[in-house]
Amino acid sequence: MSGKLRLGVNIDHVATVRNARGSGYPDPVRAALLAAEAGADGITAHLREDRRHITDADIERLSAELPIPLNLEMAATQEMLEIALRHRPHAVCIVPEKREERTTEGGLDAAGQRDHLAPMVRALGENGSRVSLFIEPDAAQIDAAIQLGVPVVELHTGRFAELKGEACAVELKRLADAAALAAKNGIEVHAGHGLTFDNVVPIAAIPQLAELNIGHFLIGQAIFDGLAPVVQHMRALMDAAR
Numbered sequence: 614m615s616g617k618l619r620l621g622v623n624i625d626h627v628a629t630v631r632n633a634r635g636s637g638y639p640d641p642v643r644a645a646l647l648a649a650e651a652g653a654d655g656i657t658a659h660l661r662e663d664r665r666h667i668t669d670a671d672i673e674r675l676s677a678e679l680p681i682p683l684n685l686e687m688a689a690t691q692e693m694l695e696i697a698l699r700h701r702p703h704a705v706c707i708v709p710e711k712r713e714e715r716t717t718e719g720g721l722d723a724a725g726q727r728d729h730l731a732p733m734v735r736a737l738g739e740n741g742s743r744v745s746l747f748i749e750p751d752a753a754q755i756d757a758a759i760q761l762g763v764p765v766v767e768l769h770t771g772r773f774a775e776l777k778g779e780a781c782a783v784e785l786k787r788l789a790d791a792a793a794l795a796a797k798n799g800i801e802v803h804a805g806h807g808l809t810f811d812n813v814v815p816i817a818a819i820p821q822l823a824e825l826n827i828g829h830f831l832i833g834q835a836i837f838d839g840l841a842p843v844v845q846h847m848r849a850l851m852d853a854a855r
């Protein structure tokens with residue numbers, strides 16, 4: 614696959630700024646609508662168990678107002694399953710979660726949780742949401758995704774984003790190999806976490822990738838440059854990489 618690479622804009626950290634004062638602004642839904650106007654192909658929002666940023670009300674409004682697909686990120690819990698079944702978002706991405714973490718620290722251990730994940734994946738898929746698993750670029754995790762029958766995996770690029778030099782190059786190859794393995798087995802491949810203007814191009818150049826989900830950097834950069842120009846610039850970098 615080397616067609617258009619979709620950009621999913623994660624608006625979690627607009628909500629982080631809003632929640633800092635408990636005010637109604639900045640409004641994550643307004644940010645999502647502006648990102649859509651600027652060329653985002655989808656919006657990603659992570660409803661965390663502790664609601665540190667995105668809230669249930671945000672998901673309600675995004676579900677009602679978004680003109681582009683919503684990708685709801687959630688932990689593999691009964692509470693989140695019921696919320697996802699109620700809203701029936703275009704997509705649901707199951708991610709690992711620890712309350713004590715500052716941000717997602719790695720991929721979901723799908724291989725170690727297959728029995729727990731299987732009924733959730735089935736229920737979400739039968740309800741009409743496209744299910745993805747946020748996993749490490751690892752053959753065992755991809756095999757688990759194949760066994761679980763998910764149509765999409767999202768590869769965790771956080772390690773790639775943190776590493777430098779030769780170690781970063783090794784992680785990039787790990788991501789490319791994992792994308793090729795998943796795609797060969799009929800799974801659509803996405804990637805995300807820690808992507809910026811400076812590191813997105815080699816990820817975007819991986820031909821099997823269909824979508825990148827990018828948030829924290831875009832929202833931070835928008836403070837200086839505005840959200841629409843930042844989305845348009847990321848979009849241009851991704852297009853130029855293909």
Ligand SMILES: CC(=O)[C@@H](O)[C@H](O)COP(=O)(O)O
Nearest residue numbers: 625659708715716717805806
């Ligand atoms: C799964 C992932 O990498 C992000 O989409 C996730 O939203 C990170 O969690 P925070 O947004 O809370 O940092």
Ligand SMILES: NCC(=O)COP(=O)(O)O
Nearest residue numbers: 623805806807826828829
């Ligand atoms: N799944 C990755 C995502 O949605 C955004 O991650 P980040 O860009 O906020 O690190």
